Amino acid sequence: MITFAHPAYLWGLAGLAIPVAIHLLSRREGKVVLVGSVRHLEPSATRQFRTLKLNEMLLLLVRCILYSLIVLWFSGPVFTGWQTRTRAAWVEPSVATSPYTTSLLTQLDGRGFERQPWSQAWDSLTYPDVLKEMLLQPADSVVVIARGNARRFSGPRAVLPAHVQWIHPPQDSGSRFVVRPIATARDSVQIREGITNGERTHFTTEMLTFTSAAARLNSANEVSVRNADTLRIHIAADEKYAEEARL
Numbered sequence: 001m002i003t004f005a006h007p008a009y010l011w012g013l014a015g016l017a018i019p020v021a022i023h024l025l026s027r028r029e030g031k032v033v034l035v036g037s038v039r040h041l042e043p044s045a046t047r048q049f050r051t052l053k054l055n056e057m058l059l060l061l062v063r064c065i066l067y068s069l070i071v072l073w074f075s076g077p078v079f080t081g082w083q084t085r086t087r088a089a090w091v092e093p094s095v096a097t098s099p100y101t102t103s104l105l106t107q108l109d110g111r112g113f114e115r116q117p118w119s120q121a122w123d124s125l126t127y128p129d130v131l132k133e134m135l136l137q138p139a140d141s142v143v144v145i146a147r148g149n150a151r152r153f154s155g156p157r158a159v160l161p162a163h164v165q166w167i168h169p170p171q172d173s174g175s176r177f178v179v180r181p182i183a184t185a186r187d188s189v190q191i192r193e194g195i196t197n198g199e200r201t202h203f204t205t206e207m208l209t210f211t212s213a214a215a216r217l218n219s220a221n222e223v224s225v226r227n228a229d230t231l232r233i234h235i236a237a238d239e240k241y242a243e244e245a246r247l
Helices: 007-025 054-075 099-110 120-124 127-135 210-220 239-246
Strands: 002-004 077-079 087-091 114-116 141-145 164-167 175-178 182-185 188-196 201-209
Touching: 002 007, 007 054, 087 099, 099 141, 120 127, 127 141, 127 164, 188 210, 201 210
Parallel strands: 087 114, 087 141, 141 164
Antiparallel strands: 002 077, 175 188, 182 188, 188 201
């Protein structure tokens, strides 16, 4: 299979009409015949289009081939070999059973995508490193369906190849996490909880008794309660960011 790095240069092949036109419109040099007198010769119409001789046809062919080779050289041909196009799809197990993912996989199956196994070792890697592992398997088109956890995007930003499509399924409820529980008094705890999904991340603050807070933190296996510190921060914000300032 042949592809071209600069296919726009292929328009130069239209210039093949120039040598063809030159050969068709040119006249052959007439043969000189010596005569004693032209009194008895009658004038005849000159034929502009004449049959080309064999040597002229070969000359035209050589010129066209040389011109075509020059145009093809500028277009940058790349020989990739005759291979069957392969399409691969990876699905993170945490989103494999969602209705959105199930519907999307049905569409991908109809388009000829082959589902590839998601390695358990990838759960401890960042998404850019996971992508590197996926690209070790050659494929012409790749679709990745993953949760999109922000913590797994650490490190330098990776450039997504043109043949890779990374999809984050929408999450209805999202995931919840405790930012920092703080003991504000002897019998109360302030819990700031983050809620994140595919559209946004927001925080809520709630005051609970020590018993209720301990039950929630133990059931969620969250961090331990810390004492309040003396750090004070003043935040200035306009009306557009008033909600963020209250957090």
